[in-house]
Amino acid sequence: MSNLIRNNAIVENEWTTVTLPAGEETIRKQAGKVVMFKLTGEQTCTPEQIAATVIPENGKVIVPLAVWQARKDELAPRLVKGELGLWLATHEPLQTLVDAVDDLNQLPIIAVHVERFADGRIFSIGNLLRTRHGYNNELRAFGDVLRDQLFFLKRCGYDSYQIRADRSAADALAGLQDFSQPYQGAVDESMPVWRRLPRGAQ
Amino acid sequence: MYKYDEIDQAIVDERVAQYRDQVRRFLAGELTDEEFRPLRLQNGLYIQRHAPMLRIAVPYGTLSSRQLHKLADIAKRYDRGYGHFSTRQNLQLNWPKLEDTPDILAELATVQMHAIQTSGNCIRNITTDQFAGIAPDEIIDPRAVAEIMRQWSTFHPEFALLPRKFKIAVSGTRHDRAIVQAHDIGLEFYYDEQQNMAIKVWVGGGLGRTPILGSVIREHLEWQHVLTYCEAIIRVYNLHGRRDNAFKARIKILVKALGIEEFRRQVEEEWQHLKGSPNTITEAELARVSQYFTAMPYETLPAHDAAFDTAVASNPAFAAWAKRCVHAHKVPGYRAVTLSLKPHGKAPGDATSEQMHVVADLAERYSFGELRVSHEQNLILTDVKLSDLPAIWEIARANGLATPNIGLLTDIICCPGGDFCSLANAKSIPIAEAIQMQFDNLDYLYDIGDIELNISGCMNACGHHHVGHIGILGVDKDGSEWYQVTIGGKQGNDASLGTVIGPSFAAEEMPGVVQRLIEVYLRERTDEERFIDTVRRIGVEPFKSHVYAKEAAHV
Numbered sequence: 001m002s003n004l005i006r007n008n009a010i011v012e013n014e015w016t017t018v019t020l021p022a023g024e025e026t027i028r029k030q031a032g033k034v035v036m037f038k039l040t041g042e043q044t045c046t047p048e049q050i051a052a053t054v055i056p057e058n059g060k061v062i063v064p065l066a067v068w069q070a071r072k073d074e075l076a077p078r079l080v081k082g083e084l085g086l087w088l089a090t091h092e093p094l095q096t097l098v099d100a101v102d103d104l105n106q107l108p109i110i111a112v113h114v115e116r117f118a119d120g121r122i123f124s125i126g127n128l129l130r131t132r133h134g135y136n137n138e139l140r141a142f143g144d145v146l147r148d149q150l151f152f153l154k155r156c157g158y159d160s161y162q163i164r165a166d167r168s169a170a171d172a173l174a175g176l177q178d179f180s181q182p183y184q185g186a187v188d189e190s191m192p193v194w195r196r197l198p199r200g201a202q
Numbered sequence: 203m204y205k206y207d208e209i210d211q212a213i214v215d216e217r218v219a220q221y222r223d224q225v226r227r228f229l230a231g232e233l234t235d236e237e238f239r240p241l242r243l244q245n246g247l248y249i250q251r252h253a254p255m256l257r258i259a260v261p262y263g264t265l266s267s268r269q270l271h272k273l274a275d276i277a278k279r280y281d282r283g284y285g286h287f288s289t290r291q292n293l294q295l296n297w298p299k300l301e302d303t304p305d306i307l308a309e310l311a312t313v314q315m316h317a318i319q320t321s322g323n324c325i326r327n328i329t330t331d332q333f334a335g336i337a338p339d340e341i342i343d344p345r346a347v348a349e350i351m352r353q354w355s356t357f358h359p360e361f362a363l364l365p366r367k368f369k370i371a372v373s374g375t376r377h378d379r380a381i382v383q384a385h386d387i388g389l390e391f392y393y394d395e396q397q398n399m400a401i402k403v404w405v406g407g408g409l410g411r412t413p414i415l416g417s418v419i420r421e422h423l424e425w426q427h428v429l430t431y432c433e434a435i436i437r438v439y440n441l442h443g444r445r446d447n448a449f450k451a452r453i454k455i456l457v458k459a460l461g462i463e464e465f466r467r468q469v470e471e472e473w474q475h476l477k478g479s480p481n482t483i484t485e486a487e488l489a490r491v492s493q494y495f496t497a498m499p500y501e502t503l504p505a506h507d508a509a510f511d512t513a514v515a516s517n518p519a520f521a522a523w524a525k526r527c528v529h530a531h532k533v534p535g536y537r538a539v540t541l542s543l544k545p546h547g548k549a550p551g552d553a554t555s556e557q558m559h560v561v562a563d564l565a566e567r568y569s570f571g572e573l574r575v576s577h578e579q580n581l582i583l584t585d586v587k588l589s590d591l592p593a594i595w596e597i598a599r600a601n602g603l604a605t606p607n608i609g610l611l612t613d614i615i616c617c618p619g620g621d622f623c624s625l626a627n628a629k630s631i632p633i634a635e636a637i638q639m640q641f642d643n644l645d646y647l648y649d650i651g652d653i654e655l656n657i658s659g660c661m662n663a664c665g666h667h668h669v670g671h672i673g674i675l676g677v678d679k680d681g682s683e684w685y686q687v688t689i690g691g692k693q694g695n696d697a698s699l700g701t702v703i704g705p706s707f708a709a710e711e712m713p714g715v716v717q718r719l720i721e722v723y724l725r726e727r728t729d730e731e732r733f734i735d736t737v738r739r740i741g742v743e744p745f746k747s748h749v750y751a752k753e754a755a756h757v
Contacts, residue, residue: 117237118323119238120361121360123361127360179212179213179357184358184429184481185480191478
């Protein structure tokens with residue numbers, strides 16, 4: 001059974017998400033520093049890891065941003081065929097992704113990996129991709145993605161949610177309907193409620 | 203005050219349903235402790251020492267009589283018959299059962315209340331001056347904008363899971379009473395040269411483990427842009443604030459690390475994209491919300507009232523109360539009244555269900571059915587006729603609500619501390635009670651005059667100890683409780699952080715330490731000086747040497 005929600009329904013996942021081989025753990029820590037204070041300037045993963053990343057030869061794949069950057073020549077034909085998407089982690093600077101392709105809309109899918117439920121950077125990243133960078137195709141959240149983020153993710157421009165494997169996507173679907181009329185303008189509905197509806201003045 | 207329409211009501215009702223299901227999933231084992239934690243926290247539910255603690259939002263400290271009656275009933279039915287008013291103008295229940303919390307929220311929703319975002323790493327309750335709308339020194343009443351911001355921040359999807367909690371305070375008075383400089387964002391309203399409502403924006407203030415006063419990020423912001431400008435600030439923080447260390451995760455740390463110049467540059471760059479977007483407030487929306495905050499239907503009254511004057515002249519106890527607990531009002535013949543929740547020897551900020559009912563009735567009868575909670579943890583009737591003061595005093599006194607100590611040494615700001623809070627390093631309530639008993643002499647208290655004493659049971663600083671003229675901080679040393687003392691802190695436009703006087707003290711020493719600090723003040727003061735003025739003039743040294751010299755002599 002698929003655990004992918006797209007457009008308010010559980011659907012089969014056409015995409016294979018490619019991950020980096022082990023070695024991430026220590027690097028991720030430093031990457032946090034890079035993003036936070038731009039002090040150290042390390043890469044988010046090593047050349048060895050990028051080289052060792054195994055990519056299926058056929059079918060639709062979502063590869064790590066760093067792998068795309070290092071192995072563009074090898075992967076470019078798949079981008080042309082519409083069979084390549086990219087993913088980035090919440091601690092990676094969004095600008096790196098924006099600079100990595102001529103036009104973000106060449107990508108049929110962008111996925112954002114959230115390591116912990118409590119990491120709300122994923123919301124700003126979604127918002128910026130949709131509003132600042134004009135990205136129109138599928139935007140997927142994956143990682144520690146659970147029912148109680150979905151309403152916020154939807155409002156921040158995500159339309160695709162890979163629910164964590166040990167949780168029910170059917171249950172999570174309900175989370176998309178938590179509130180009928182949110183107050184503020186966001187990505188899915190840019191108008192705040194006072195511009196959408198007549199409001200009571202008793 | 204603001205009244206919900208169907209949209210507001212639907213949001214709190216849907217929230218109750220959502221939260222009820224979250225609790226159900228937790229109790230059914232479908233959510234782990236760790237997964238339930240951020241969900242319950244976003245709803246003000248802490249797991250505490252003895253029981254859960256539920257924090258109920260009191261937006262910018264405003265309550266109706268009906269709401270306070272409901273809070274009293276809830277405290278009676280689901281708790282032990284009392285509640286604690288906090289330094290962020292909210293109400294905390296110390297003993298609810300987890301299983302009951304959805305029902306408590308459902309009851310709150312019937313009186314247009316909730317516990318949304320009273321905790322957790324999100325935008326918290328927006329606080330302001332307890333005298334907003336009636337203060338003689340008020341330039342702009344900030345409550346309408348505060349309400350618009352309350353709605354905007356409620357379930358803001360982009361800022362639902364920030365690096366750390368986020369507190370906003372608004373103020374529109376000449377003399378700041380909302381401590382705007384000690385908040386993540388502080389908004390100071392004023393009229394600019396064109397007589398348009400404008401905002402001076404402070405950012406990166408906060409107490410806690412690393413106390414820092416805010417920096418001005420923008421001197422002049424047109425009110426229409428307040429939401430989009432805050433979005434720019436919080437977006438920069440959301441993306442770049444530290445998430446690896448909870449103690450370094452507040453926006454103040456990011457502002458310090460980048461420097462205010464660089465932080466401002468990033469915010470302004472972000473704002474260029476957001477400025478003018480649909481969250482820009484319209485005149486119509488401001489007008490719609492402002493109509494809930496228009497002046498009360500005041501009577502035309504003389505500036506003096508003979509019965510009041512007689513009562514002051516003939517009854518010293520009433521005169522003492524009128525002096526400390528009655529405050530100026532911008533309308534002739536009206537006053538604001540502070541009902542003290544600081545009777546000597548009781549936990550500061552606590553009110554029983556019976557007291558809540560009494561206050562709700564007083565508000566209904568004498569103050570247009572509304573009241574306020576102050577960050578000093580007292581209750582305020584804002585619109586009382588001068589001629590009604592004697593009657594109010596009688597009722598308040600009969601119910602333990604008329605201790606004439608507002609602004610005095612025993613009007614202590616105090617967090618729940620180690621008696622209740624699982625974060626605390628030390629107890630705070632018994633220290634407050636011991637100091638109140640040490641100074642249980644009104645003449646002496648009046649002689650000491652205006653002073654603020656604030657106590658926190660740990661460095662999270664819920665008791666605002668850094669900005670107390672005298673601040674007391676509970677610390678843990680090898681498993682035992684000790685108290686560190688600071689002096690020279692102050693809230694207001696000229697806010698400052700206190701200076702530590704030296705090594706910490708045992709609990710039983712604390713009343714004596716405060717006594718010695720007061721002795722130095724009484725010895726050194728000039729006629730017009732308050733405690734804080736004397737500290738600022740002569741510095742910490744004379745206080746320090748007196749406190750510790752006597753310490754040495756005792757050994």
